[in-house]
Amino acid sequence: MTTMAEGAKDTPLIAARGISKSFAGIEVLRDIDLDLARGEIHALLGENGAGKSTFAKIIAGVHRPTRGTLALNGAPVEIPSPIVAQKLGITLIHQEPISFPDLSVAENLVLGRSDGSPLGRVPWAKMTRDAKGLMDLLGVKIDVVKPMRGLSIADQQMVEIARALASDSRLIIMDEPTAPLTPKEVETLFDIARRLRDEGRTIVFISHRLEEVRALCDRVTIFRDGAKVQTDTIGNLTDADIIRLMIGRPLREYMKKLGAAIGEVALKVEGLTLPGVFSDINLEVRTGEIVGLGGLVGAGRTDVARAIFGVAPAASGKVTINGKAVVITEPAQAIDLGLAFVPEDRATAGIFRSLPVEQNITAAAPGKIAPNGFIRRAVERTLATDSVRKLRIRLASLRQPIGELSGGNQQKAILARWLLTDPSVLILDEPTRGIDIGVKAEFYDMIGELAAGGRAILLISSELPELLALCDRVLVMSEGRLTANIPRAEATQEAIMSAAVPRSGREAVAA
Amino acid sequence: MNILRNVFLRREAGIAVMIVLFCLCVGAVKPRFLTLDELRIILLLTPLILIGAMGQMLVIVARNVDLSIGSMQGFAAMVTAMMFKFHPEIPWFLGFIVAIGVGVALGFVNGALITLFRLPAIIVTLGTLNLYRGLTFIISDAKQIDRQYVPSALKSMSNTSPIFDIPWIIFMALGVTLLTYAFANHSRVGRQVFALGSNPTAAPLRGIRVTAVTLMVFMISGALAGLSGIMYASRWGFVNPSNTGFGFEFQVIAAVVIGGVSINGGVGSVLGVFLGVMLLGCVSAALPLLGIAGASQSAIYGAVIVIALLIDRSVRLRGVASLAALRARA
Numbered sequence: 001m002t003t004m005a006e007g008a009k010d011t012p013l014i015a016a017r018g019i020s021k022s023f024a025g026i027e028v029l030r031d032i033d034l035d036l037a038r039g040e041i042h043a044l045l046g047e048n049g050a051g052k053s054t055f056a057k058i059i060a061g062v063h064r065p066t067r068g069t070l071a072l073n074g075a076p077v078e079i080p081s082p083i084v085a086q087k088l089g090i091t092l093i094h095q096e097p098i099s100f101p102d103l104s105v106a107e108n109l110v111l112g113r114s115d116g117s118p119l120g121r122v123p124w125a126k127m128t129r130d131a132k133g134l135m136d137l138l139g140v141k142i143d144v145v146k147p148m149r150g151l152s153i154a155d156q157q158m159v160e161i162a163r164a165l166a167s168d169s170r171l172i173i174m175d176e177p178t179a180p181l182t183p184k185e186v187e188t189l190f191d192i193a194r195r196l197r198d199e200g201r202t203i204v205f206i207s208h209r210l211e212e213v214r215a216l217c218d219r220v221t222i223f224r225d226g227a228k229v230q231t232d233t234i235g236n237l238t239d240a241d242i243i244r245l246m247i248g249r250p251l252r253e254y255m256k257k258l259g260a261a262i263g264e265v266a267l268k269v270e271g272l273t274l275p276g277v278f279s280d281i282n283l284e285v286r287t288g289e290i291v292g293l294g295g296l297v298g299a300g301r302t303d304v305a306r307a308i309f310g311v312a313p314a315a316s317g318k319v320t321i322n323g324k325a326v327v328i329t330e331p332a333q334a335i336d337l338g339l340a341f342v343p344e345d346r347a348t349a350g351i352f353r354s355l356p357v358e359q360n361i362t363a364a365a366p367g368k369i370a371p372n373g374f375i376r377r378a379v380e381r382t383l384a385t386d387s388v389r390k391l392r393i394r395l396a397s398l399r400q401p402i403g404e405l406s407g408g409n410q411q412k413a414i415l416a417r418w419l420l421t422d423p424s425v426l427i428l429d430e431p432t433r434g435i436d437i438g439v440k441a442e443f444y445d446m447i448g449e450l451a452a453g454g455r456a457i458l459l460i461s462s463e464l465p466e467l468l469a470l471c472d473r474v475l476v477m478s479e480g481r482l483t484a485n486i487p488r489a490e491a492t493q494e495a496i497m498s499a500a501v502p503r504s505g506r507e508a509v510a511a
Numbered sequence: 512m513n514i515l516r517n518v519f520l521r522r523e524a525g526i527a528v529m530i531v532l533f534c535l536c537v538g539a540v541k542p543r544f545l546t547l548d549e550l551r552i553i554l555l556l557t558p559l560i561l562i563g564a565m566g567q568m569l570v571i572v573a574r575n576v577d578l579s580i581g582s583m584q585g586f587a588a589m590v591t592a593m594m595f596k597f598h599p600e601i602p603w604f605l606g607f608i609v610a611i612g613v614g615v616a617l618g619f620v621n622g623a624l625i626t627l628f629r630l631p632a633i634i635v636t637l638g639t640l641n642l643y644r645g646l647t648f649i650i651s652d653a654k655q656i657d658r659q660y661v662p663s664a665l666k667s668m669s670n671t672s673p674i675f676d677i678p679w680i681i682f683m684a685l686g687v688t689l690l691t692y693a694f695a696n697h698s699r700v701g702r703q704v705f706a707l708g709s710n711p712t713a714a715p716l717r718g719i720r721v722t723a724v725t726l727m728v729f730m731i732s733g734a735l736a737g738l739s740g741i742m743y744a745s746r747w748g749f750v751n752p753s754n755t756g757f758g759f760e761f762q763v764i765a766a767v768v769i770g771g772v773s774i775n776g777g778v779g780s781v782l783g784v785f786l787g788v789m790l791l792g793c794v795s796a797a798l799p800l801l802g803i804a805g806a807s808q809s810a811i812y813g814a815v816i817v818i819a820l821l822i823d824r825s826v827r828l829r830g831v832a833s834l835a836a837l838r839a840r841a
Contacts (some may be wrong), residue, residue, distance in 0.1 A: 111717055118700035122699055403549050
């Protein structure tokens, strides 16, 4: 194992020069010159498709550059595979940790490290002991003999970090690690990242969240359209600077609520209860109104939405839609009643990954494309084309599997799907999670337009600025109960957070 | 308490309970079922399936499937039996090498087609199931190799041994089981099989040579199918181009799935598969004893498999639910 001290103090750990990468003739990275210093936390920022992940994957040996050179501690180096990268002390932690869910945590830590012959014995006892040691070192409580499958995403990331430490990595790249984490888990992650930096390791942090980058990182490099735009110390850039550099134009006031006429009650929920999950939920949403639903992850917000939509119905309570009392036991019923639900977990609950975009768009409106049971291809195509134009979905072809689209465009397609059912009530669950800032702005516009068009919108979000900017009212849930109903004028980050934090003996509110 | 709960949450416990219950029920009607003689009959029904199931388990754990093992068994058995018939001068124990060698070659063809051309295993082995069976007819001219050509030393392996008079083939099957256990749980490459099945996308990123591992499991499956082929000749004394190994894949895959191997890969244990084979053995032995006509045996056999899976699933779901409830309370 080489030591971390080798090379002069000011030689960068990694020096990339003229790195370019093409996939199938399309250039996705162009002439990147970038130095990563030792003992720094370096943020890579940019919209989806800007090239930051591709660049990270080149350093980690997942992709090979089409042109350009890399130097490690001043010496030229080739990184043809992730295994070589790991031997050189470079570990990439993917956004969704790539692990073997059926194997134990301890096995996940060492598996694939190419030491020993294939028929060599697996040293179970030593492996378990070492794994425990690493968990203690990180200060996390993870049972290393349990399978990975049961772990939260936060814990899975900790295992990945432990894996990086197991091979004494000098460079740890985290690709959007915080997207699926709760605020508390983010804090833990940041503490560990800072500690690793102080040990002289380099952390590359890829994120969409400016406030996190500001809280954690020393330097930032901004990518746009496959090129590096700027590298600077974070203190030298304002948020407005960074956004301008990322999207290439100054961002107009991208968060605003259009003035929409607020009308009749479209969705009314009374006393909705599912024992152990949420209880006595009362809320109403009027046409033209955007009602936010805030709270910490795990507060039961998604469960309420799923109950209203009939995915996992509540045990008791009353739901009224457009003045009519209804009992919804399955989503098909909800759709017929004019409800739409954009789920939180796009990948597993939203898209049909391998199906073409057009089928994904028309999936919830069979009545429109197949009035008598047979699908009319021409109608399907027309409807899909319309949606793509209206929502500005960027794609190569309508026949393209939706899985190939970027996250933001997938999300737009799902929104398009629900708009085709012409819903009167839209429930959006974390609609902008993992979407880059340019598309986010478009999304906010769209949500505003939908409300202005007379739809009632229930917006579940963990991003406070989003709630504050878009909503007429913000409801807050904590531990399965509604704890606040804050009108727009009084809504502040503090008001929402203080209602979201669990505490005992608090009264539920009627909303 | 904790340990006890963990034991009962394990898949193997459910199968063991089912075996005991099944034997007790049959024994209540026909007390003869619970005698040592009957145990011997059960054990003699299982060694071929057990050996085939060890290979199939590795294949399924690696998120593949091998439908061709019955035909590989038939082909390897036929080649070996023809060698005995036309070259009686060759020492009989070399038959093992020939049978296993033929199996490895056939397994290699499966694995190569799957890895080189990235074809789904279910399609490739469905094709070779027919191909290898057809080749068996061609090389044998569709004729059975009769008892007199199979060396009596080989046949006697299925009758006796110096140890408690338990036939050699049972020990061989148990030996293969133990070797598979060591391979699957204690060798690096064995764990890579589990990793590959658990997450095929992550495997190459962690330096697992996916092609080599996949090829290897199909060759092991072939080798064990070949071994079961010569054991068929030993057990029954003849090799028939249409009967030998016919439907073998069905029994083997049933045993593996009952034994708790996830068809989605990544999950499975040698103990579970062993118990799955034993459950099938008990059922096979019980049916004639209960006087169930040969014609309906197949239907009942199939029904038992489905019922076993249903019981297992509901037991496990309840186990998981009660565990979750315990956790929620804590």
